[in-house]
Amino acid sequence: MSEKATAVSIRISSIIALLILWHFAAIAMADAEILPTPISIAYAMVGVLVEPGPEGKSAYFHVGVTLGRTFMTFGVAMVLGIAIGLAMGLRKVIEHSVMALIPLALTMPTILMVFLAVMWFGFSEIGSLVAVVGVVTPYVAVNIFQGAQAMDKSLIDMAITFRASRKMLIRKVYIPQLLPYIFSAFRFAFGMTWKIVALAETFGIKYGIGYMFFFWFEQFNMELVLAWIIMFVILMLILEHAVFARLEHAAFKWRPANQLQT
Amino acid sequence: MPIDQDNGHGNVVVSVNNLTKKFPNPMTGKEFVVLDSISLDVEKGNFASIVGPSGCGKSTLLNIIAGIETHDASDGGTLDVYSHSDDAQPRVGYVFQNARLLNWLTVEDNMTFALESQEIPKDLWKERVDKYLEMVGLEGQQKNYPLNLSGGMQQRVAIARALAIEPDILLMDEPFSHLDEITARKMRFDLMEILMHANPTILFITHDLGEAVFLADHIYMMSTKPARIFKHIEVDVPRPRQPEDPEIFDLEKKLVKEFFSVLDAQAIEDG
Numbered sequence: 204m205s206e207k208a209t210a211v212s213i214r215i216s217s218i219i220a221l222l223i224l225w226h227f228a229a230i231a232m233a234d235a236e237i238l239p240t241p242i243s244i245a246y247a248m249v250g251v252l253v254e255p256g257p258e259g260k261s262a263y264f265h266v267g268v269t270l271g272r273t274f275m276t277f278g279v280a281m282v283l284g285i286a287i288g289l290a291m292g293l294r295k296v297i298e299h300s301v302m303a304l305i306p307l308a309l310t311m312p313t314i315l316m317v318f319l320a321v322m323w324f325g326f327s328e329i330g331s332l333v334a335v336v337g338v339v340t341p342y343v344a345v346n347i348f349q350g351a352q353a354m355d356k357s358l359i360d361m362a363i364t365f366r367a368s369r370k371m372l373i374r375k376v377y378i379p380q381l382l383p384y385i386f387s388a389f390r391f392a393f394g395m396t397w398k399i400v401a402l403a404e405t406f407g408i409k410y411g412i413g414y415m416f417f418f419w420f421e422q423f424n425m426e427l428v429l430a431w432i433i434m435f436v437i438l439m440l441i442l443e444h445a446v447f448a449r450l451e452h453a454a455f456k457w458r459p460a461n462q463l464q465t
Numbered sequence: 466m467p468i469d470q471d472n473g474h475g476n477v478v479v480s481v482n483n484l485t486k487k488f489p490n491p492m493t494g495k496e497f498v499v500l501d502s503i504s505l506d507v508e509k510g511n512f513a514s515i516v517g518p519s520g521c522g523k524s525t526l527l528n529i530i531a532g533i534e535t536h537d538a539s540d541g542g543t544l545d546v547y548s549h550s551d552d553a554q555p556r557v558g559y560v561f562q563n564a565r566l567l568n569w570l571t572v573e574d575n576m577t578f579a580l581e582s583q584e585i586p587k588d589l590w591k592e593r594v595d596k597y598l599e600m601v602g603l604e605g606q607q608k609n610y611p612l613n614l615s616g617g618m619q620q621r622v623a624i625a626r627a628l629a630i631e632p633d634i635l636l637m638d639e640p641f642s643h644l645d646e647i648t649a650r651k652m653r654f655d656l657m658e659i660l661m662h663a664n665p666t667i668l669f670i671t672h673d674l675g676e677a678v679f680l681a682d683h684i685y686m687m688s689t690k691p692a693r694i695f696k697h698i699e700v701d702v703p704r705p706r707q708p709e710d711p712e713i714f715d716l717e718k719k720l721v722k723e724f725f726s727v728l729d730a731q732a733i734e735d736g
Contacts, residue, residue: 361565364531364557365630367582375578379569457569457610 239426247430257418260410266438269400269411272328276335277396283336284343284388291344292351301344308341313395317402331403335396342395343388350384386451390443397439474547478555478634478666479507479530484542486525486534499525501691502542507634507668507683509549512660514669514677515694516720517687518728523670526692527636530668531559549633556583558627558635558665562643564619566611566626572598573607576626583630597625600659617648624656628663637669641676650708653679657704674724678717679708686720688727695727 222241229240239247251262291298320334354377362376404413412435419427455461474480486500499522507513517523528534529544536542548555558579566575576594585593598604601621611619620640627635641649653676660667671677677684678700686696698720702712 357561357563357565358567360528360533361559361561362578362582363533364559365579365582366554367578371578371582375567375570379567382569455569457571457612459610459612 236423236425239429243426244430244433247426248434251427251430251434256415262415262434265410265412265415266434269397269404269413269435272331272400272404272411273393273397275328276332276400277339277393279332280336280339280396281343281389281392284340284392285347285385287340287344288347289351291348292354298348305341305345308337309345311337313338313399314402317399317406321403321406321408326403326407326409328408331400331408334403335399338399339392339395343392346384346388346391347381350381353384354380382454386454390447390451393443393447394439401435474545476508476510477506478509478511478547478549479505479668480543480545480547481505481526481530482543483540484526484529484536484544485540486522486529486536498691500529500536501693503692503694505685505694505697507666509666510664511683512667512669512681513683513685514671514681515685515687516671516674516677516724517692518689519672521687521689522692523687524638527559527638527668527670530634531557531636546634550631555633556630558630558632560620560623560627560635560637560640562639564611564616564623566619566622568611571608571610572603572614572622575611575622576629579626579630585630593629593631594625597629598622600628600662601625602655615648617644617652620644620652621655624659628659628665631665633666635665635667637667639671640669642671642673656680657706661704674720675708675717678713678720679706684720686724686727688731690731696723 225238226240226242229235229238232238235243255261256265287297287301291301316337317334320337321330324330324333358376358380359372362372367376400411401413401416404411405417406413407417408414412431415431416428419431452461482504484500484503485498487496487498489496503526505513505515515523515526525534529536530546536544546555546557550556567578570578573594576597577590580590580593581587594607595604598606601624603618603621603625606614606618606622611622614622620643624640641652644652657680659665669677669681682700684696684698684700685694686698687693688695698716700716702710702716706713708714
């Protein structure tokens with residue numbers, strides 16, 4: 204067996220072991236309201252996926268709402284973060300004034316930022332947007348700023364001696380050097396964004412996956428709370444691995460390590 | 466930089482006259498002289514080499530010619546690069562100590578980056594890339610990425626990139642100094658081979674007198690602090706040359722001796 208196949212089979216066994224442990228724990232506890240068995244959760248998940256839920260809204264509707272919110276707020280937070288980070292790299296005044304504020308934003312507990320945002324802007328799309336921007340943008344800005352600082356000046360000089368146009372400089376010299384920083388910000392920011400969106404929905408923004416957590420929590424239906432949580436985690440794992448990892452791989456195929464894998 | 470198409474300057478490509486460069490010392494605020502009234506002419510098809518100790522300001526001179534650094538026009542010094550083609554602007558190719566390739570672009574795209582920057586028509590690109598890659602011994606590497614190549618091969622790509630724009634002047638700043646001696650020696654032979662095919666005009670900087678004597682037909686010896694050219698020698702040995710050729714070897718020995726006498730005299734002067 205290849206090294207990679209061994210690693211994969213160990214990982215799968217680990218998950219199976221957790222499920223078995225859980226199963227026996229649930230049987231020993233014999234209280235489905237506290238800890239349902241994984242099998243009953245699997246049934247609950249199928250139910251959620253095929254039957255219309257409360258208020259006649261299907262699971263796909265809620266997933267769509269959460270994804271829409273996540274992508275929208277994530278897009279705004281990334282664009283703002285990149286713009287601020289670049290501005291910091293270009294102007295000392297901006298660097299120092301923003302650097303004075305960023306520790307405040309980074310120290311603030313995420314949950315408090317979500318509280319504040321919904322208190323100021325209500326249980327609305329604006330509320331979730333402000334919460335995401337408040338938490339994610341400072342992180343992205345710092346990361347991009349570091350990328351701007353790490354830019355290799357000797358390559359810029361090389362491009363200037365060949366008289367590269369401004370457009371070529373940006374497209375072929377600046378952006379490729381920033382790309383690793385953009386990607387690492389991208390992944391981290393995406394992970395933070397969907398957690399914040401789910402949290403804001405749990406607090407009371409209408410519809411979405413987080414809204415369903417809270418709905419079934421109020422009914423004290425442990426089976427459905429867990430079913431939704433597991434579906435949510437699986438969905439985000441698929442997005443991160445299938446979509447972002449592939450994008451990243453394509454963007455960095457010039458790295459020798461990436462060529463070996465293909 | 467003045468533009469001269471009809472070549473009213475004879476065969477001169479680069480003309481440096483009394484060029485001075487001062488840097489302010491950030492600690493004391495006092496200016497110190499990096500280049501002190503440097504004068505030299507490089508003619509079309511010549512291989513001129515500036516030899517001097519490390520840190521004597523040689524690279525600063527190349528950077529000024531390449532336009533990355535400025536010089537003090539107030540001191541009356543002038544610097545001109547003349548175009549010898551139909552192009553209004555002279556083309557300057559630069560090979561640095563490090564290859565300075567864009568690692569995210571293929572070998573071919575690194576070369577077309579220079580071609581596009583120089584606004585060379587797109588239909589010429591493929592022909593230029595293939596021709597100069599073959600000339601540096603890297604045929605078939607078009608689609609490869611720089612990080613898959615050895616240091617010597619990366620530097621060959623950098624040379625091909627600079628040659629591909631068919632520059633009026635090719636600036637080379639100790640291009641082999643970061644390579645191991647065996648690779649560097651092979652590269653020097655191959656560069657000489659290239660000279661015999663493409664006949665570019667080259668201004669080559671090195672701290673290695675042997676390298677200069679082996680490659681160049683004009684040698685400018687530079688002292689340090691401030692950098693002055695104290696001697697200009699013509700090397701009249703036909704190519705291809707051999708480093709073991711007694712004529713080359715004797716000249717190198719003679720120049721080394723001269724170099725040390727000048728540097729020693731300077732050391733005594735400095736007290």
